[in-house]
Amino acid sequence: MKPVDLAKKLRRDAAFEPAVLDRGKAALMAAIQQEALPTRRPIIIPQLPYADIRAALSFLERAFGFREIPSSRMQAADGVIHHALVEFGDGVIGIGTQGAHGAVSPQSGGIESQYISVAVADVQAHYQRALAAGARIAKEPRPGGHAYEALDSEGHRWRFVHERLREVPTR
Amino acid sequence: MSSPPDGEVIGRSLGEPEAFGLIYDRHAPTLLRFLGRRVGARVAEGLVGELFRIAFERRETFDASRTNALPWLYGIGSNVLLKHRRAEARRLRASARMLAAGPAVDRRASAAALDARVLFPRVADAIETLPDPEREALLLFAWEELPYEAVAEALELPIGTVRSRLNRARARLRELIEPKGKGRNRRR
Numbered sequence: 001m002k003p004v005d006l007a008k009k010l011r012r013d014a015a016f017e018p019a020v021l022d023r024g025k026a027a028l029m030a031a032i033q034q035e036a037l038p039t040r041r042p043i044i045i046p047q048l049p050y051a052d053i054r055a056a057l058s059f060l061e062r063a064f065g066f067r068e069i070p071s072s073r074m075q076a077a078d079g080v081i082h083h084a085l086v087e088f089g090d091g092v093i094g095i096g097t098q099g100a101h102g103a104v105s106p107q108s109g110g111i112e113s114q115y116i117s118v119a120v121a122d123v124q125a126h127y128q129r130a131l132a133a134g135a136r137i138a139k140e141p142r143p144g145g146h147a148y149e150a151l152d153s154e155g156h157r158w159r160f161v162h163e164r165l166r167e168v169p170t171r
Numbered sequence: 172m173s174s175p176p177d178g179e180v181i182g183r184s185l186g187e188p189e190a191f192g193l194i195y196d197r198h199a200p201t202l203l204r205f206l207g208r209r210v211g212a213r214v215a216e217g218l219v220g221e222l223f224r225i226a227f228e229r230r231e232t233f234d235a236s237r238t239n240a241l242p243w244l245y246g247i248g249s250n251v252l253l254k255h256r257r258a259e260a261r262r263l264r265a266s267a268r269m270l271a272a273g274p275a276v277d278r279r280a281s282a283a284a285l286d287a288r289v290l291f292p293r294v295a296d297a298i299e300t301l302p303d304p305e306r307e308a309l310l311l312f313a314w315e316e317l318p319y320e321a322v323a324e325a326l327e328l329p330i331g332t333v334r335s336r337l338n339r340a341r342a343r344l345r346e347l348i349e350p351k352g353k354g355r356n357r358r359r
Contacts, residue, residue: 002341003294003341003344003345004309004312004313004341004344006290006291006294006344007294007298007309007310007313007314007344008313008314009270009291009294010263010266010267010270010291010294010295010298011208011266011313011314012208012262012266012269013204013207013208014204014207014208014211014212014215015212016203016207016212016215016216020203020212020216020219021199021200021203023216024195024199024203024216024219024220024223025192025195025196025199027220028191028192028195028220028223028224028227029189029192031224031227032188032189032191032192032227033188033189035188035227035228036188036189
């Protein structure tokens with residue numbers, strides 16, 4: 001017998017269930033869709049820790065208008081969200097798990113070690129929206145003023161300023 | 172309804188990524204069987220996913236004038252398999268054991284059965300010890316029954332190189348299976 005024929009004899013087919021092909025297709029199409037999404041590469045993404053990410057995402061949307069980027073959500077099989085990204089204009093912020101990367105939520109840490117300022121087109125309208133959603137106001141806007149500060153669901157401090165005041169010199 | 176050749180579909184998938192799903196529909200069953208033969212059904216399921224994800228990411232490099240993407244996909248599959256040499260070796264040995272054990276046979280056939288018991292594990296070992304490029308060429312040719320041109324395309328080699336690798340693989344197998352100066356060779 002020729003060596004190739006002997007090798008041929010060792011060929012053995014593995015039986016697989018038809019569902020394997022369907023699972024493979026579903027996984028591939030999910031990967032393709034992910035790939036097809038428009039992407040951006042922000043140079044800096046602030047990452048904020050929360051004890052309850054689900055509650056934080058809901059609050060940030062209702063009060064401040066930060067929208068979750070749906071495909072960014074990292075969720076475990078048990079439904080616990082570990083991380084997500086929210087966007088506002090061209091800004092992106094990471095909403096992460098408290099304790100991960102050494103970051104602590106002000107709710108348990110007891111201090112705010114930083115605040116983030118966000119440019120908005122209409123400070124008064126934004127303030128009314130935050131107020132209606134139950135945000136704690138840390139610094140009221142002055143009459144006719146162009147800035148206010150609010151605390152979110154876990155005490156992170158946000159400063160909202162009129163977009164005109166957000167200009168950064170180029171040099 | 173005429174269906175567009177693979178090259179055209181892959182070309183279209185550059186601007187319209189979902190079109191790549193058709194390449195999966197056309198070739199996934201063949202490649203799943205290919206991977207299954209080499210590493211078994213359980214490992215193959217994961218590998219077929221890896222294979223198509225790599226293919227999708229590299230679709231720009233596919234020569235759109237080719238009508239059939241199968242040899243190219245075999246090539247990606249061969250690379251994916253390299254990382255799973257242990258599973259492959261296990262399966263090959265199991266196949267050899269199964270063949271060698273064979274069903275009980277009558278007396279006349281028992282000599283052949285004895286031969287097989289010795290021979291198949293030896294062939295399996297021989298295939299396993301072939302250098303990767305030779306083993307790959309041999310199995311694409313003998314198990315997948317790809318013609319030389321397709322093996323060459325899959326391994327991105329000139330056809331002459333495929334021929335010489337196959338010849339080397341054959342010679343090595345012959346050597347390993349029939350050590351010089353043993354039994355059946357003496358008569359020659």
